Amino acid sequence: MITLNRRQFALTGASSLLMPAAARAATYQEITWDDLVPPGVPYAEVIGEGEMDEQADTWRPIFDENGVKLNDALNGQQIKMPGYITPLEVTSDGMTEFLLVPYLGACIHVPPPPPNQLVFVNTDTPWPGDDIWDAIWIYGTLQTQLQTTDLAEIGYALTADKIELYEW
Numbered sequence: 001m002i003t004l005n006r007r008q009f010a011l012t013g014a015s016s017l018l019m020p021a022a023a024r025a026a027t028y029q030e031i032t033w034d035d036l037v038p039p040g041v042p043y044a045e046v047i048g049e050g051e052m053d054e055q056a057d058t059w060r061p062i063f064d065e066n067g068v069k070l071n072d073a074l075n076g077q078q079i080k081m082p083g084y085i086t087p088l089e090v091t092s093d094g095m096t097e098f099l100l101v102p103y104l105g106a107c108i109h110v111p112p113p114p115p116n117q118l119v120f121v122n123t124d125t126p127w128p129g130d131d132i133w134d135a136i137w138i139y140g141t142l143q144t145q146l147q148t149t150d151l152a153e154i155g156y157a158l159t160a161d162k163i164e165l166y167e168w
Contacts, residue, residue, distance in 0.1 A: 028080035028139050033102045034155065035081075036116050038071045046114045063153070069112030070144040070155050079093035079142045079158075082166050083119070085132045086151065094126030099154065100138055112152035120147060135166035 034043050046069075050061040053157035081100070086107045099107055100119040106112060121138060139162040147154050 005007040020064075028078050030080045031074070031144045032081065033083075033117060035074065036071055036107060036119075037066075038069050038116075039073075041066050041069055046116060050111065061111045061114070067122055068146065068153070068155065069117060070116050070146070072144055074142050074156075075144040077142055078140070078161075080137055080139045081119075082135055082137055084135055085127070087129070088120075088149065088151075089122075090129050091126060094128045095132075096124075096125070096126050097122045099151065100136075100158070104133065104135075107151045114153035115146060118152055119156040119158050120145075120149075120154045121158050122150040123163065125160075125163075127163050135168075137162075137164050137166055139163070 045066045083100040084104045086099040087095050100121050140158040140160045143157045145157040
């Protein structure tokens, strides 16, 4: 067993303040899309019925209660997860708001995934607008937060600390 006197303890604590911020930064829990579904809810049961909107020529999903159940254990957790971008707010510098979606083209060419499979992301550092077709890693604090946009109902929100291309 190692024992420290008060002076050694104080110096040890003070020296940790001198470490680079990256070394002191919180670690991110890597999660998958399956993790967004609460424990006990089969992933295969998050999609509900739907109906065809003949006038708009689109399929409109109707999610059952499993599609809007969120994993509250992830609320406030620092996470890292992969996904694709569906842009919402684009400036000349890039995207500052987007949906993180589980597959390419979700919410654009096909009906949206259920709310517990969508993450609303905002970032202070715009992501380049020409990188929307590439998979990314997103890092940040996840919040369980049901909200509705013109594109879809969304179950989670995240303010991005870091975004990077997904390396295959």
